[in-house]
Amino acid sequence: MSTRPSGQDRPADPAAPARDGAADRVLSTAPLQSDSTQAVTRTFEQRFPGIHVDAVRVTPMTGIYEVQVGMDLLYTDAQVDYVLQGSMIDAHARRDLTAERLEALQQVAFGSLPLDHAIKQVKGTGARKVALFEDPNCGYCKQLHRTLEDVDNVTVYTFLFPILTPDSATRSRNIWCAADPAKAWKAWMLDGQEPAKAECDTPIQDNLALGRKLNVQGTPALFFADGTRVNGALPLEALKKKLDALGQEPAPAG
Structure with missing residues (x-):
């Protein structure tokens, strides 16, 4: 899960839960609304009652899906028999694909702020x-x-x-x-x-x-x-x- 950044004060009990290679090894940038990703969403939420899945995306690793829960990323197979937590690394390009995804998820359009x-x-x-x-x-x-x-x-x-x-x-x-x-x-x-x-x-x-x-x-x-x-x-x-x-x-x- 997420770790505490340095140089930041946080409440003792925060309410919220806590990122160059070939193009074919880049994580997709949006949920793929396919039968497979929808099935992963349904099965994941059945396996873990009370957990809401925000998005499911395909990954460059065959048969493995990225599951977004809030600002946390998990990985699972199509049947949700196994769930992994950690960084997905592109070994050829030496890129942390999980870190790149989290960085993209945290971006905010400045003009949208009130x-x-x-x-x-x-x-x-x-x-x-x-x-x-x-x-x-x-x-x-x-x-x-x-x-x-x-x-x-x-x-x-x-x-x-x-x-x-x-x-x-x-x-x-x-x-x-x-x-x-x-x-x-x-x-x-x-x-x-x-x-x-x-x-x-x-x-x-x-x-x-x-x-x-x-x-x-x-x-x-x-x-x-x-x-x-x-x-x-x-x-x-x-x-x-x-x-x-x-x-x-x-x-x-x-």
């Missing part, structure tokens, strides 16, 4: 864009914001994602409802300045639902304009390199 539910901070031209899922009590998030102080020409969208401590939701609400949420967020994350009590309608429950949908299990989680994501705080040079590689505005959704 950015009006996020705190927006613009530095310089704001040309590069990154969306963060953060808990106000996340130490690694605070470390990331100290790193961002040395990054220019970036727009940062923070989705408040209170999952770590009982007062995370209260502090998130106070920050969102402040007269200047971006200022209140920065004051808390960089200087430890407690936000004043405030109440209003917030998007926090929507953010939590979105995070579950995107399989965000810890904070910070970073989503870049090219659709890629990183779980955990990046060091300065790695963050600059990633942002420098973006190069263009994200395409709108739809």
